[in-house]
Each structure stands twice: as C-alpha cells, then as structure tokens.
Amino acid sequence: MIDIDLSQPAVAVLKPEGALSAADFDALRAAIDGHINRTDIVPNLVIDASHLPHWDSLAALEKHLKFVRDHHRVVKKVAIVGDSPILSVVPALVDHFVGAKVRRFPTDKMAKAKEWANAVDDDPGRFDVIDGLPRDVVALKAVGIITAQDYRDTLVPLVEAKLKEHDKLKFLIVLGEEYATYAADAAWDDTRFGIAHWGDFSRIALVTDIGWMTSATKLFAPLMGAEVAVFPVAELEEAKSWIRR
Structure with missing residues (x-):
C-alpha cells in the first residue's frame, strides 16, 4: 500500500x-492528478522510505x-x-534520468525534507566558520x-589558505540539529578532499548525534x-578543548 498525505498543497508525502500492486499506483496517480486538477499545483514529493517496499508483480513495476x-x-x-545504505546512491542515479531535483534525508530529518520540498528554491546549505580557535x-x-x-x-579555500601558514592542521566539524544532509555531489567531493589532504591533518574531531556517522567514523x-x-553535540566545548591540544 501507499499512504498518501496531501494536507500541504505543495507537498505530497x-x-x-x-x-x-498495480492498484496502488493507480490510486497514487488518481490522488496526485486529482490534487493538481483541484489546486492547479503540482506537488513536490517526499517519500518515506523507512521501510523499503517491493513490487508484487511486473504489472506493478x-x-x-x-x-x-x-x-x-x-x-x-x-x-x-530513510537510513538504508541503498538509498545513498539513489539521488546520484535518479538525477541523470528525471527532471526533478532529488535529495536524500536521514529518517530523523523528515521535517527538514518537508521544509526543503515546500521551499521555492533548492535551498542548499552552507558551512559556517566557528571562531575562537587557534589559527x-x-x-x-x-x-x-x-x-x-x-x-x-x-x-x-579555507584549508588551502591555512596550509600556507602551517604544515599540519586540525579539523573540527559539527553536524548538529541545523544540518540536514549531504548531496550526492558533496559526498563525492568529500572523498576527493579526504584523499587530497590525507596527510595534512593531525587531529580530526566530529561533533554529531547521528548514530551511523558516529559508528562509521569510529570504525x-x-x-x-x-x-x-567523536563527540555528541552536547559536548561541543569538550571537542574544542580536545582540538586545541
């Protein structure tokens, strides 16, 4: 079955x-097309993939x-x-085949996903510099x-500028409540960045409450x-003290 929530005009959850089944997709089509006809608004889609479904037949596919x-x-x-590792590759694959912008969010960021889907623009994020630490x-x-x-x-640019002054750097990154997700292109750039600067950091502190990221980093x-x-968000000051050493 597909539960369909159209309580927000611009978003279908x-x-x-x-x-x-094929009947499930017929019902989905009727609900979405009916909503478009009633409101003259094409809703963006938020797909709750916390439980990965499957097709019951070729007709459903x-x-x-x-x-x-x-x-x-x-x-x-x-x-x-959703949190399934399989979902991590979906945005990169689907972006090549559909006209929609596709983003993946962890399960606990459902509200962020709805907020993004409801926004007019892509509403990308940013890195904010944390001041008050050694150069x-x-x-x-x-x-x-x-x-x-x-x-x-x-x-x-920040890392390259600091490497002109220091042979080794220390890195502190906070992924807190304001963080939503990494886009697929950022994940690739993260890998390339890590390879390019493999020997440039003496200490790395990750501050987050995201369980799978904590486990992967420790692994x-x-x-x-x-x-x-790795530090929980509540221990940010402890992380700052550790990175200063």
Whole structure:
C-alpha cells in the first residue's frame, strides 16, 4: 500500500509499505492528478522510505514506471527519507534520468525534507566558520543541505589558505540539529578532499548525534592518518578543548 498525505498543497508525502500492486499506483496517480486538477499545483514529493517496499508483480513495476514517466517533468523536487545504505546512491542515479531535483534525508530529518520540498528554491546549505580557535584549526558547522559548491566555496579555500601558514592542521566539524544532509555531489567531493589532504591533518574531531556517522567514523578512524575523536553535540566545548591540544 501507499499512504498518501496531501494536507500541504505543495507537498505530497508518500509512505509505501510492503508489496506494492498495480492498484496502488493507480490510486497514487488518481490522488496526485486529482490534487493538481483541484489546486492547479503540482506537488513536490517526499517519500518515506523507512521501510523499503517491493513490487508484487511486473504489472506493478510497469505502473510505477509509467507514473514516473508521466510526472517526472512536472514534479520539481523529490525528497527520499530513510537510513538504508541503498538509498545513498539513489539521488546520484535518479538525477541523470528525471527532471526533478532529488535529495536524500536521514529518517530523523523528515521535517527538514518537508521544509526543503515546500521551499521555492533548492535551498542548499552552507558551512559556517566557528571562531575562537587557534589559527591551525579548521572549524566548521554544517547547516542545511551540504553540496559540492560548499566544498569549493568554503572548505577547500579555507584549508588551502591555512596550509600556507602551517604544515599540519586540525579539523573540527559539527553536524548538529541545523544540518540536514549531504548531496550526492558533496559526498563525492568529500572523498576527493579526504584523499587530497590525507596527510595534512593531525587531529580530526566530529561533533554529531547521528548514530551511523558516529559508528562509521569510529570504525574507520584507525585507517586515517590523523588522531580522530567523536563527540555528541552536547559536548561541543569538550571537542574544542580536545582540538586545541
């Protein structure tokens, strides 16, 4: 089944669960098209993928593809909300085939996903510089949706400027309540940035309450060329003290 919430005129929240049938996609088409006819507004889509569904038949798959084909050029945004690792590659793949801008959000950022879908623009995020730390420290707070542009405009120039003054740097990054997600292009730039500056950091502090990111950082910390520590958001001041050493 697909639960369809059209309580906001500009956003349709879809929650697919279990085995999806051709009838489910017929009902989805009728609901979305009826909403467009009544309001003259094409809603952006927020898809709750906390439980990955599946098709119950080839007919259901055909109906799904037909729905996408008929609507992808008029729907401007699609937010996919879920924590499955499979979803991390969806925006990068779908961006090449549909006209909509696709963003992926973690499950606990459903409100951010709805806010983004309801906004007129793409509403990307930014890195805010955290002041009050030694000059050899790169300290940033991520806000909203971090894109590759944020790496090019803020992080890379900041690091390159500080490397002209210091042989080694320290890095503190805060992913708190204001942080929403990384866009697919930012994830790729993050990988390239890490490779390019593998030996330039002596200490790295991650400040976040995101469970999977904490676990992944601790898992890969022994492979990094720097000393790594993870702190919850409530211990930001402790993280600052640690990075100053």
